[in-house]
Structure formats: C-alpha cells, structure tokens
Amino acid sequence: SQQGEEDPQALSIQEGENATMNCSYKTSINNLQWYRQNSGRGLVHLILIRSNEREKHSGRLRVTLDTSKKSSSLLITASRAADTASYFCATDLWQGAQKLVFGQGTRLTINP
C-alpha cells in the first residue's frame, strides 16, 4: 500500500534556486522521513521529523509537517547540481515495529 504521495513527480530548476517538494499521507504517523536516491543507488536518509514537531532544519534542508493536513514539505535552498536526485518521503506507522512506507518520489533536476 502506498501511504505517501510526492508532488510534483518531476521538478527541474536552475542552480541557485530553491526546490520545494510536497508529500501527502493518509493515516496517523509516528514520524515522517525524507530520503535522497542518486541514480541506480541506494537511498540516503536526510531528515526525520516527529509527529509532534512542525519544522526541522538540517543545513540547506528545511522540512515542515502539518499533521492536520497530513502533509509535509521538503525545501532545498540554494540548489546545486549535486542535488540532482530522486527524493522520497516515508511515513513510519509504528505498528509494533518500525515499518516505513515510501512514496513514489520526486525526480529533481538542477540545471547548471
């Protein structure tokens, strides 16, 4: 079952611009996480935001969580060519064991 859905499916911007990706989910969560995947590789954990948190920062990343709307956003500021990747949100439903459910991802392309 797909819990998280990212929007947009693909995003192309110029280097230096900010990139915003959104994630919506359906059921109550323990936390929400964002991951990056470079082409053909494994996923890399970027940031985790708990259900009682509203905003979190890590370097050029800013994540917000609105549990009333069941949505989250990932903002990458001052984008770089190296940020080109697919970005996935994942929801932790915590049903007796940690079990992440991933969305289908946003493909981000940063043009030099």
Next chain:
Amino acid sequence: DVKVTQSSRYLVKRTGEKVFLECVQDMDHENMFWYRQDPGLGLRLIYFSYDVKMKEKGDIPEGYSVSREKKERFSLILESASTNQTSMYLCASSPYRQGSHGYTFGSGTRLTVV
C-alpha cells in the same frame, strides 16, 4: 563509516532458479528490511525482521522468503525466480523498535531474471 552491504550490484538469473540475495550490516541494528523498487511503483516492502530468527511479511511477500540466523545478516530468497521478479532490490537496517531513527540502505542489487 557504518554500512549495509549487499553482496551483488548486478545479478542475472534464469527462470526457475533459486536465488539468494545477501545483506550484511555492521551497526548492530535490530531491524532489517527488504524492499523492491520498480518504476512507477516506488519502494515496496517484501519482508522485515526486528530480531534474530524473527520475520514479518511486508506488502508483497509472495514468491519470496527470508532468513535471519545472525543479527548482522538478512537474506532474501527467491524460491523459483520468475521474470516478474526482475527489479532493484534494496536492503536496509535501523536500530531499536521505537521508530526514532532513519534507515541505512545498501547500494542495491539489480536482478534480471531471463
């Protein structure tokens, strides 16, 4: 640097073969997971384990089994490989059961069944 290591990056197997995908983590994590990733379908959970000799079915366990005899190793087994099991397989691990940490993923195994 902490690691999840998948034994093969690319694998080609014939229909009907028994296939073993190995995953080893060096972080003493309790939880381990197997996902498959397909275009348009995202990541789907096959099986997971939160302790040695424990296993739980994920969303798409049919045609797969797993083994966790040691804490650091989680094996995915395709009992009789079929072409619809051609996919990217991703192993991941995480600490604890409270769900307060992110996953560490391996680099993936791209399996082609011919």
